[in-house]
Amino acid sequence: NVLLSRQFVEMTKSRIEGLLSAFPKLIVTDKQHTFIETESVRYVYQPLDKLYIVLITTKSSNILEDLETLRLFARVIPEYCRNIDEKEVSENVFQLIFAFDEIVALGYRESVNLAQIKTFTEMDSHDEKVSQAVR
Numbered sequence: 001n002v003l004l005s006r007q008f009v010e011m012t013k014s015r016i017e018g019l020l021s022a023f024p025k026l027i028v029t030d031k032q033h034t035f036i037e038t039e040s041v042r043y044v045y046q047p048l049d050k051l052y053i054v055l056i057t058t059k060s061s062n063i064l065e066d067l068e069t070l071r072l073f074a075r076v077i078p079e080y081c082r083n084i085d086e087k088e089v090s091e092n093v094f095q096l097i098f099a100f101d102e103i104v105a106l107g108y109r110e111s112v113n114l115a116q117i118k119t120f121t122e123m124d125s126h127d128e129k130v131s132q133a134v135r
Contacts, residue, residue, distance in 0.1 A: 003051070003089045006100050009107040019056055027052075034070075035063065044070050048077060049084040069109050073100060076117060095121065 002020050023043055026036045036043045037059055044055040044066045055070045080095045081088035089096065102117045103110055112120075 003086055004093050004096060006097055008104045023054055034067065042066070046070055046074050048074055051084060051089070053077065065109060069103065072103055072114070075114050076100070076103070079114065079118060
């Protein structure tokens with residue numbers, strides 16, 4: 001069951017759905033590995049309570065950078081979700097997407113840390129305040 005999917009490169013919906021539906025069948029729960037390689041992609045993943053956070057990359061990408069990116073994604077989720085469960089993630093989906101967009105832009109990892117992500121996503125907009133005041 002996919003709760004949130006964010007693409008950072010151009011890809012068809014059917015391709016994404018195929019990759020995501022294949023992932024649960026590939027997991028071997030008693031292994032220590034945090035990645036799985038298929039013919040076309042690499043799944044880098046981390047269990048997060050009862051959920052998995054999954055980063056799908058090309059096989060040619062730098063696995064160490066992918067793991068670091070995944071760790072940052074995993075650190076962001078508890079910042080927006082009190083409990084790591086389907087309900088919390090679903091209720092905070094837009095805040096998570098905004099935070100994920102600070103981590104990766106156009107398919108490339110940004111040089112940001114957790115504190116910077118929080119600052120960027122909480123920034124006040126003068127135009128937004130004026131708009132709300134007019135209402």
